[in-house]
Amino acid sequence: MQNIQAFKDYMDQPRKVVxxxxxxxxxxxxxxxxGLAGYLKKKGHAVQVITPSDYPDFIAWMPGNxxxxxxxxxxxxxxRQFVEGADIIFCLDFSSLNRIHELGELVKVAAARKxxxxxHLEPEKFAEFEQWDETAASTAELVYQLIEQLGDKSLIDASxxxxxxxxxxxxxxxxxxxxxxHKVFQIAGELVGLGAEPAKVSKxxxxxxxxxxxxxxxxxxxxxLQVLPEYRTAYMALSAEDLKKFSSQTGDxxxxxxxxxxxxxxxxSVMISDRRDNIKLSFRSLGSFSVNDxxxxxxxxxxxxxxxxxxxxxxxxxxxxxxxxxxxxYKDELTADEP
Ligand code: 5GP
Ligand code: MN
Numbered sequence: 001m002q003n004i005q006a007f008k009d010y011m012d013q014p015r016k017v018v019x020x021x022x023x024x025x026x027x028x029x030x031x032x033x034x035g036l037a038g039y040l041k042k043k044g045h046a047v048q049v050i051t052p053s054d055y056p057d058f059i060a061w062m063p064g065n066x067x068x069x070x071x072x073x074x075x076x077x078x079x080r081q082f083v084e085g086a087d088i089i090f091c092l093d094f095s096s097l098n099r100i101h102e103l104g105e106l107v108k109v110a111a112a113r114k115x116x117x118x119x120h121l122e123p124e125k126f127a128e129f130e131q132w133d134e135t136a137a138s139t140a141e142l143v144y145q146l147i148e149q150l151g152d153k154s155l156i157d158a159s160x161x162x163x164x165x166x167x168x169x170x171x172x173x174x175x176x177x178x179x180x181x182h183k184v185f186q187i188a189g190e191l192v193g194l195g196a197e198p199a200k201v202s203k204x205x206x207x208x209x210x211x212x213x214x215x216x217x218x219x220x221x222x223x224x225l226q227v228l229p230e231y232r233t234a235y236m237a238l239s240a241e242d243l244k245k246f247s248s249q250t251g252d253x254x255x256x257x258x259x260x261x262x263x264x265x266x267x268x269s270v271m272i273s274d275r276r277d278n279i280k281l282s283f284r285s286l287g288s289f290s291v292n293d294x295x296x297x298x299x300x301x302x303x304x305x306x307x308x309x310x311x312x313x314x315x316x317x318x319x320x321x322x323x324x325x326x327x328x329x330y331k332d333e334l335t336a337d338e339p
Contacts, residue, residue, distance in 0.1 A: 001129055001130060001131045001146065001149065002130070003128075003129060004149060004150075006129075007115070007129045008150060010088070010113065011043065011045070011088075011150075014044045014045055014046065015045050015046070015087040015088050016045075016046050016085060016086050016087045016088075017037075017040055017045045017046065017047045017048070017086065017087070017088055017089075017090065018047075018048050018049075018050060018082050018083055018086040018088075018089045018090070018112070019033045019036055019037055019040075019047065019048070019049045019050070019089075019090045019092060020033075020049075020050050020051075020052075020083075020089060020090070020091050020092065020100055020103060020107065021033045021049075021051055021091075021092045021093050021094065021100075022052065022093055022094035022099040022100060023052040023053050023099055023100060023101055024053050024054075024055060024250065025051050025053075025055045025059075025093070026055075026059070026093075026170060026171075026254065027059045027166045027167055027169070027170035027171075027205055028093055028138045028139050028140055028166075028167035028168075028170055028171045029051075029055075029092065029093040029094075029139070029167075030051070030055060030059050030062060030065075030068075030163075031059070031062060031140050031163040031164060031165075031166040031167035031170075032092045032093055032117065032138070032139040032140040032142070032143045032163070032164065032167045033049050033051075033090075033092050033093075034049060034062045034063065034064040034065065034068075034163045035140060035143050035144075035160045035161075035163035035164040035167070036090060036092065036117070036143045036146075037049050037064050038063065038064055038157070038159055038160040038163065039143075039147055039152065039155055039156065039160055042155050043152070043155070048067075048069060048082045048086075049064065049067065049068045049069070050068070050069045050070075050071055050079050050082060050083070050103070051068055051069075051070050051071065052071045052072060052100045052101050052102075052103050053070065053071070053072045053073075053101075053250075054070055054072065054073055054250050055250060055251065056249070056250050056251020056252075056254065057208070057249070057251070058204060058205050058206075058208050058251060059166070059204075059205065059251075061204045062162070062163050062166065063159035063160075063162065063163065064159070064163070069082070071102070071103055076102070079103070080106060083103065083106045083107060083110050083112075084106070084110060084111075086110065086112040087112055087113065088112050088113045088114070088115065089107055089110060089112045089113070089114050089115070090114075090115045090117060091107070091114065091115065091116050091117070091118070091126075091127065092117050092118065092139050092143070093117075093118055093119075093120075093139040094118060094120065095116060095118045095120045095122075095123030095124055095132070096123070096124045096302070097124060097126060107126070108126065113128050113129070114126060114127040114128055114129070115127055115128070115129040115130070115131070116129070116130045116131070116132055117130075117131040117132070117139055117142050117143060117146065118131075118132050118139055118142070119132070119133055119134055119135075119136040119137070119138065119139055119142060119304075120134070120302065120303060120304060121134055121292050121302065121303070121304060121305070122292075122296070122302065131143075131145070131146050134304075137168065137171050137172050137177070137179035137180065137181065137184050138167045138168045138170075138171035138172070138184075139167060139171075140163070140164040140165070140166070140167025140168050140171070141164070141167075141168055141183075141184065141187050143164060143167075144156075144164050144187050144190070144191070145187075153190075153194075156191070156194045156195075157194070157195060158194070158195025158196065158197075159195075160194075161191040161192075161194040161195045161196035162195070162196050162197060162200070162201055164191055164196070165188060165191045165192070165196035165197075165198065165201055166201045166204075166205060168184060168187065168188050168191070169188070169198070169201060169202065169205070170205060172184055173258070174202070174206070175188075177306070178306070210249070210252075212246045212247045212248070212252070213246070213248075213249075213252045215246055216242075216243075216246035216248060216252055216253070217256060219242070219245075219246065220236055220238065220242075220253075220256055221259060224236040224237065224238060224242070225259065225260060227260075227263060227266065228327070229265065230331075230335075231268070231327045231330070231331055231334050231335070232265055232266055232267040232268065232334050232335055233266065233267070233268045233269070233270075233327060233334065234260030234261070234263055234266045234268070234269045234270075235260065235269070235270045235271070235272065235320070235323065235324075236256065236257075236260065236270075236271050236272070237271075237272040237273075237316055237317075237319075237320045238253065238271070238272070238273040238274065238316075239274050239316055240274040240275075240276050240316075243273065243274070253271065253273060253282075256271055257269050257270065257271040257282045257283070257284050258284055260284070261284045261285070261286060266286075267285060267286045267287065267289055267334055268283070268284075268285050268286075268289060268291070268330075268334055269283070269284045269285070270282065270283050270284075270323060272316060272319055272320055272323065273316075274316045278311045278312065278313055279311060279312045279313070279314060279315070279316055279319045280309065280310075280311050281295065281299050281301065281309060281310045281311065281312070281319070281323070282309050283295055283303075283307070283308045283309065283310070284306060284307055285305070285306050285307075286306065287306075287338045288305075288333075288338065289330075289333055289334060290305045291303065291304075291305065291306065291307065291308040292304055292305050292308045294308070294326075294330070295308040295309060295310035296308075296310075298310070298322070298326060299311060299312060300312070
């Protein structure tokens with residue numbers, strides 16, 4: 001953060017703080033938010049975490065979860081009051097206001113000072129204070145660095161450490177993606193030293209499946225996964241009926257798109273699912289192929305170079321067709337040799 005002294009001076013007095021994260025938060029979104037909330041509470045601030053929508057059960061174990069206000073579920077009026085009455089609003093793990101839906105407009109017009117803590121590409125300029133770094137693997141590590149820069153590392157307890165560790169673990173795909181740097185291991189190691197429990201966090205997040213979720217995964221892998229070797233591309237399209245058949249809950253499809261990319265030779269994978277309100281796309285790529293560009297240009301989305309998302313208001317079939325029609329234009333890029 002460039003103007004960190006001004007930030008520090010402002011936070012020297014107890015403030016009314018709101019922490020917001022993106023729609024359908026993942027472990028990095030919720031973990032960085034609750035980790036920051038735990039820290040700011042210890043500093044004497046009044047803190048309210050608000051999520052635009054619900055989120056999966058496998059992240060609901062995080063300390064502080066019970067105090068989260070879910071905009072879609074609970075009285076939106078209450079969330080509105082918090083946003084309107086806040087002294088300072090922290091926006092975590094997203095950088096375009098449309099990712100928090102109706103809350104975006106409220107944040108835009110709110111009188112509060114604004115802080116962005118994020119690692120997504122091409123951020124919107126709306127915050128006075130920015131802890132933004134596209135080379136960071138996770139927002140959780142940016143929260144850690146901010147606390148460290150403020151000289152408060154000693155305030156990180158086991159609860160905060162577990163939340164932040166969860167964000168780092170998941171956004172590096174369990175310390176497997178190319179963003180798993182020396183710095184990532186250093187920070188994760190520090191967090192373990194401060195009380196984070198890797199086995200417990202990993203069990204909670206990766207190994208608490210419902211039987212229906214496993215059956216859905218099996219069904220998708222055997223019936224829905226398609227491969228186009230000539231484009232080095234894998235795709236899966238899930239209808240609303242498919243999701244209903246397996247009583248799909250929020251988060252049940254998370255990670256499925258990665259299976260497409262796990263096939264030898266595949267460089268682009270997409271999962272398209274019918275969420276009834278809209279069609280959601282989830283992209284993953286290997287190497288230099290930018291799914292951020294693809295999602296931004298064609299699917300009202302964005303993200304990172306190798307992991308991005310988007311949406312359409314078309315039907316599922318039309319969305320799949322739109323994706324397939326785009327592939328010839330990307331063929332050279334997708335099939336070029338890479339070191
Ligand atoms: P996922 O496929 O896991 O939902 O998302 C992959 C990455 O893209 C995450 O970093 C997520 O925050 C981002 N992302 C997902 N959907 C959208 C979207 O609609 N717009 C933008 N800008 N980013 C998205
Ligand atoms: Mn993230």
